[in-house]
Amino acid sequence: MKLSGATLNLLFIGDVVGKGGRKAVKALVPQLKQQYMCTFVIANGENCAAGAGLNQSCLREMDGVDVFTSGDHTWDRKEFEDEIRGMKNVVRPANMSKLQPGRGWLCTRNPAGGDVAVISLMGKVFMKDSAYCPFETAEQILTQIPITCKCIVVDIHAEATSEKAALAWFLDGRVTAVLGTHTHVQTADARILPGGTAFISDVGMVGAADSILGRAVPDVIAKFRTGMPHKFPVVETGIRLDAAVIRYDMTTGRALEIKPISVMYEPES
Numbered sequence: 001m002k003l004s005g006a007t008l009n010l011l012f013i014g015d016v017v018g019k020g021g022r023k024a025v026k027a028l029v030p031q032l033k034q035q036y037m038c039t040f041v042i043a044n045g046e047n048c049a050a051g052a053g054l055n056q057s058c059l060r061e062m063d064g065v066d067v068f069t070s071g072d073h074t075w076d077r078k079e080f081e082d083e084i085r086g087m088k089n090v091v092r093p094a095n096m097s098k099l100q101p102g103r104g105w106l107c108t109r110n111p112a113g114g115d116v117a118v119i120s121l122m123g124k125v126f127m128k129d130s131a132y133c134p135f136e137t138a139e140q141i142l143t144q145i146p147i148t149c150k151c152i153v154v155d156i157h158a159e160a161t162s163e164k165a166a167l168a169w170f171l172d173g174r175v176t177a178v179l180g181t182h183t184h185v186q187t188a189d190a191r192i193l194p195g196g197t198a199f200i201s202d203v204g205m206v207g208a209a210d211s212i213l214g215r216a217v218p219d220v221i222a223k224f225r226t227g228m229p230h231k232f233p234v235v236e237t238g239i240r241l242d243a244a245v246i247r248y249d250m251t252t253g254r255a256l257e258i259k260p261i262s263v264m265y266e267p268e269s
């Protein structure tokens, strides 16, 4: 993946889980930026505070990330309801009640040139929160994004691959990338759609490789087997970082390449 005259690379990181995930992001982002010549970094932070929710202090630990997205766990931490109001680099799902604090999309400067718009959307299929239609919400937001902002990245936080793929095809040619989050499992369907939109059903997570979605294996098995209430401890060691690198044309906003990556974090101890 090369950085040439009119193209830029951005790094999009899947759901960051717990302290182990935060540490991995902090340690790996500088080297990944260098390795893949990325000038802008987006990460889904919805699980970064002890595996459920996010807050200002946890997000500040990951200082190499330019914009954070979130999802169904956005409001798991009470303090975040106030904190999000003062944070300019965080988005929560746009297709929720307008009474929710924070914003569903933002447009910010890419230090390497041009602007980047980041939109957070939540799926409706198999999701417990009552979200508005992500298709309609996306179209409404697209009418509000300044014409000068060519790079538009959509985080579709959803369970069903069909819903994510449908949104990507719906927005093909109108946004730079539609990137799925929430399942914590990286999918093998990364591609550029005919209109120039990069798509992957799910980017994956930053969490323990030997875990179930970042949680301790025995507890998750026990929950499935017994149906009884169970706590799911976050596994903080053996962390794998899943992400995608997107190369796009600065003048058109079209994606030229999407490269999924998955690297183990080996802390120096």
Ligand SMILES: [Fe+2]
Pocket: 015, 046, 047, 071, 182, 183, 184
């Ligand atoms: Fe998640």
Ligand SMILES: [Fe+2]
Pocket: 046, 071, 072, 073, 157, 181, 182, 183
């Ligand atoms: Fe989620």
